[in-house]
Amino acid sequence: MSRPIRLVAPVVLPCDPGCSVLRDAVVDIDENGRITHVGPRATAPAGSAPVRTLPGALLPGLVNTHAHTPMIVLRGMGGDLPLMRWLQEVMWPAEGRLRASDVRTAMTSGCIELLRTGCTTSVEMYFFTDAVIDAVSAVGSRVVLTPGIIAAPGWDRLGSWERMRDDVSARIDAAGLRSGPAERIELGYGPHAAYTLPPHALASVAEHARARGALMHIHVAETTEEDRAQRASHGSVPALLDEVGALGGRVLAAHGVHLSDDDIALLASRGAAVAHCPGSNAKLAAGIARVTALRRAGVRVGLGTDGPASGDDLDLWAETRLAGLLARVAAATPRRSPRRSCS
Numbered sequence: 092m093s094r095p096i097r098l099v100a101p102v103v104l105p106c107d108p109g110c111s112v113l114r115d116a117v118v119d120i121d122e123n124g125r126i127t128h129v130g131p132r133a134t135a136p137a138g139s140a141p142v143r144t145l146p147g148a149l150l151p152g153l154v155n156t157h158a159h160t161p162m163i164v165l166r167g168m169g170g171d172l173p174l175m176r177w178l179q180e181v182m183w184p185a186e187g188r189l190r191a192s193d194v195r196t197a198m199t200s201g202c203i204e205l206l207r208t209g210c211t212t213s214v215e216m217y218f219f220t221d222a223v224i225d226a227v228s229a230v231g232s233r234v235v236l237t238p239g240i241i242a243a244p245g246w247d248r249l250g251s252w253e254r255m256r257d258d259v260s261a262r263i264d265a266a267g268l269r270s271g272p273a274e275r276i277e278l279g280y281g282p283h284a285a286y287t288l289p290p291h292a293l294a295s296v297a298e299h300a301r302a303r304g305a306l307m308h309i310h311v312a313e314t315t316e317e318d319r320a321q322r323a324s325h326g327s328v329p330a331l332l333d334e335v336g337a338l339g340g341r342v343l344a345a346h347g348v349h350l351s352d353d354d355i356a357l358l359a360s361r362g363a364a365v366a367h368c369p370g371s372n373a374k375l376a377a378g379i380a381r382v383t384a385l386r387r388a389g390v391r392v393g394l395g396t397d398g399p400a401s402g403d404d405l406d407l408w409a410e411t412r413l414a415g416l417l418a419r420v421a422a423a424t425p426r427r428s429p430r431r432s433c434s
């Protein structure tokens with residue numbers, strides 16, 4: 092319980108389907124922390140709640156759709172390497188030395204950095220689940236936590252991929268998909284990628300996720316080199332995921348840089364979403380995702396920073412600007428694509 096309050100701002104963006112821009116507007120919040128009214132001040136209902144006047148624009152908290160925020164402590168390491176060498180030679184050995192207490196401290200610091208730039212929710216793929224939950228709970232932000240599930244050199248110190256999968260399932264079965272104050276913690280599954288898990292593992296993890304209505308969050312087609320074998324044997328990573336039945340539930344594909352027209356149509360037909368990470372993709376020279384084509388096909392696209400070790404920071408506003416600029420570069424035109432709804 093908290094005290095009701097009326098927020099007043101020069102600009103309020105409710106982020107409704109029509110992308111409304113309300114000038115000199117109010118947002119009323121009740122004693123349960125729920126929004127009860129949004130609209131122009133001139134037509135707002137009378138009330139006795141204290142008024143707090145804010146500068147600038149007032150809008151919902153941003154959602155970072157792909158992050159490994161605890162990697163904040165690895166920021167800057169191996170910055171000039173391509174993805175696979177960066178992972179195998181620098182990141183995975185460094186992460187092998189992290190303990191739960193390191194992750195708790197790193198996630199706490201990262202949550203504050205996210206909040207500083209307006210991001211109240213992040214979709215995280217990381218390890219040491221309790222440490223991440225502790226940090227988010229302490230800071231007061233929100234997380235969709237998809238603990239990493241991986242079968243790659245060095246990661247067996249945390250157990251087999253089956254054990255990682257079962258740990259998530261056991262947590263959801265015991266406490267539900269969402270838990271904590273105001274259900275600020277949501278659990279899902281984070282199979283790392285098609286190049287770090289065998290096809291039967293992807294199928295199994297997807298089955299566990301689907302059975303529980305949980306999100307499956309996976310790196311997809313970030314670079315051409317990472318999943319060369321999957322492309323050779325299955326045509327593409329989305330085709331492989333579909334072949335093993337992994338695209339049937341709530342699926343969030345991180346990056347999705349190297350997608351053909353068929354891949355995009357497949358993701359659209361299965362209702363999968365894509366987390367677009369332009370900063371990370373640019374730094375690792377992974378390429379420019381086909382965001383305009385994805386949106387035109389009806390695929391839901393969110394923005395992500397990726398881990399702060401590859402993306403350098405956790406600022407979604409910087410990603411927003413970069414996404415717009417790179418879309419123009421990719422289309423070779425400064426004209427924006429036709430306006431779509433905000434939903």
Ligand SMILES: [Zn+2]
Pocket residue numbers: 157158159310345397398
């Ligand atoms: Zn990532």
